[in-house]
Amino acid sequence: MRLFSCFRLKKKSSFKVSRSSWTNKGFGKQGKTLSFVRNLSRIIDKSKRRNLSQVFTFHELAVATENFNPQCLVGEGGFGKVYKGYIESIDQIVAVKQLDRNGLQGNREFFCEVLTLSLVQHSNLVKLIGYCADDLCPGKEPLDWTARIKIASGAAKGLEYLHDVADPQIIYRDFKASNILLDEDFNPKLSDLGLAKLGPTGGKEHVSTRVMGTYGYCAPEYQMTGQLTKKSDVYSFGVVFLEIISGRRVIDMSRPTEEQNLIHWAAPLFKDRSQFNAIADPLLGGKYPKKSLYQALAIAAMCIQEEADRRPLIADVVMALEYLAMPIDEKKATLTSTESIHHVESVKGGNAKDELGA
Missing domain, CATH: 3.30.200.20 (Phosphorylase Kinase; domain 1)
Known part of the structure; x- marks a missing residue:
């Protein structure tokens, strides 16, 4: 609200x-x-x-x-x-x-x-x-599953540009839901880069800086040491993605004590596949592909891992979300194409083996 x-x-x-x-x-x-x-x-x-x-x-x-x-x-x-x-x-x-x-x-x-x-x-x-005291934007319904994945995918692409394309690379440092603006077609635009930092140079793996950002979104290692890396942004993205999936705020003091911190509330549910549907936003009304939900939660869970080294690169997240955002027909076509490539490679491998053995 x-x-x-x-x-x-x-x-x-x-x-x-x-x-x-x-x-x-x-x-x-x-x-x-x-x-x-x-x-x-x-x-x-x-x-x-x-x-x-x-x-x-x-x-x-x-x-x-x-x-x-x-x-x-x-x-x-x-x-x-x-x-x-x-x-x-x-x-x-x-x-x-x-x-x-x-x-x-x-x-x-x-x-x-x-x-x-x-x-x-x-x-x-x-x-x-x-x-x-608006609950929703005027004349708008809660976002459906397709729109949510589209927003997450676009936001991840924005981070990917900052991390891998911008020269020098940029670490966002304050990635959060309120910094994602949407147009009428739900295309996300990242805003407010006031806390952004240039990435490490000279072979360094991190940037040492004063801890800043928004409580709940900051990666644990950054909070503890002030050492900022691209994986710190990946953690923040995972938090936002979990907000998108669940419809909950990262910190919500109006909820029962055990549900006030989104990450702490979701952690035990990630370990029980039968509880995955309980994480999804009730306002979705169950209108989402179960497999897509499971894959989305897997992405979010990987991004918010405690150890930075175990989190994926944002480029890998983008690739996973692009696939998740594909219409079902395109996914089937992609799978068929991939299977054909694997078949050709196995045939080539078999021929080569025969030739070597000859």
Whole structure:
């Protein structure tokens, strides 16, 4: 669930916002809606009828802030980030506060602030003009299995370019779901490379750097030693891929204690094939090929292994996901072609053996 509050800025400026063609879509509803969220909505709805606040859609706030462009960022605190924007429908410069679900301050404090400001008005108090609590992007259904694999495959290709094509090579360092932007056709675009580092040079295998990134996505060896490698990005990719498959956040404090950390929750399920379906997002409604799910989980499990050396290269991940994303007919054609090649090679090998023995 995305949670935002909008505050009016008293002084108008020349700040302008152009409409962005990108929308930051989520991977579906995350977890259960907490009771105090519903209570907050009911209370604010009452104040809305008194013209104290209104409900904004996620799309409106995304347009207002250029899809939460870092250039629109005006502050950051325990609750999350604050962006400056312009909402055309009300002709108003606003400050948009976005709740960071992984931040130091909890949901209740954020909701308490929104609730309090929705009930008071004074010239020396910031005025709450509205809020947004969208579970899904407007008019969108939860992503189906094909779209999820397409997103994962495209994101992996983006990492592959940074690792293997860019010169010098680049390590992303902060690969996470919120840094993947999607267009209307679900083509992913990696964004926010502010923490990216140039890869090791001079025969070195890692880059030593201050530990930065987002909790839950950082590879264990990087967290412990500050030694950053391309395999660190592979771990982060595995976490995101598991989020895509399961529809869960990597850290979700609204869930039962044993389910709050996605990696810890999934670890025992990876060991029991009969539990694989329990990892899949319930919003998929079981509409996915079982074999495809098993293969996807195998890829994710390899990427999030504790030991960096046991993780695959991102190029291998791309190859596996490209196959996974193929339509069934293409997969059959690929298998048939591969079998034919193997048959030809075995025949050639047999002929050569006969000639050697002659």
